[in-house]
Amino acid sequence: MADTVTGAASDLHASGDDPSRRDFIHIAAIAAAAGAVGAIAWPFIDQMNPSADTLALASIEFDLTKVTKGQQVVVKWRGKPLFVRYRTEKEIAEAVAGDTAELRDPEKDAARHKAGKPEWLVVVGVCTHLGCVPTFGGGEYGGWFCPCHGSVYDTSGRIRKGPAPKNLVVPDYAFLSDTKVKIG
Structure with missing residues (x-):
């Protein structure tokens, strides 16, 4: 009887039904299938990335030196107008004074420009209400005025009056030198 049990155990290993070997084959097959699915799916995922011409417009x-003190230049960026304003000392003082006002979208003037260069303000020139383009110099706060629905922004681009819910957007930008800025 002891021989029968020992013989049956040796027949089990001889036929190749070792559990650890079977598990390895299953794991290897699953890993190969996952790699194949990834190799097939990657081209579909990769084609959703923006094209080269779109990426080229991502930063400008x-x-x-094209802007004089107290002047604003409108540049097209990502299909939207971008206001680059060289603020006067008076405009900066008005913007800093507005830090203590009750604002719908509270943000200090110092957070809306790069440290050390408060005279330069770069904002996306699209009203946050319905996407109109505001004009500079309108309204009682000396900043931008959206004639479509009456939104009034101060000299820091913060909403002060009207239906717009948010401040004018400040894009990511960095000064490459004293005379050049990179936006985006």
Whole structure:
């Protein structure tokens, strides 16, 4: 009887039904299938990335020597107008004074420009209400005024009056030199 049990155990290993070997084959097959699915899916996922011409528009460089103090230049960026404003000392003082006002979208003037360069303000020139383009110099706060629905922004681009819910958007930008800024 002891021989029968020992013989049956040796027949089990001889036929190749070792559990650890079977588990390895299953794991290897699953890993190969996952790799194949990834190799098939990657081209479909990769084609959703933006095209090269769109990426080229993602950032622009602008020469600041084209703007005089108290002037604003409108640049097209990502299909939207971008206001690059060289603020006067009076405009900066008005913007800083507005830090203590009750604002719908509270944000200090210092957070809306790069440290050390408060004279330069770069904002996306699209009203946050319905996407109109505001004009500079309108309204009682000396900043931008959206004639479509009456939104009034101050000299820091913060909403002060009207239906717009948010401040004018400040894009990511960095000064490459004293005369050049990279936006985006």
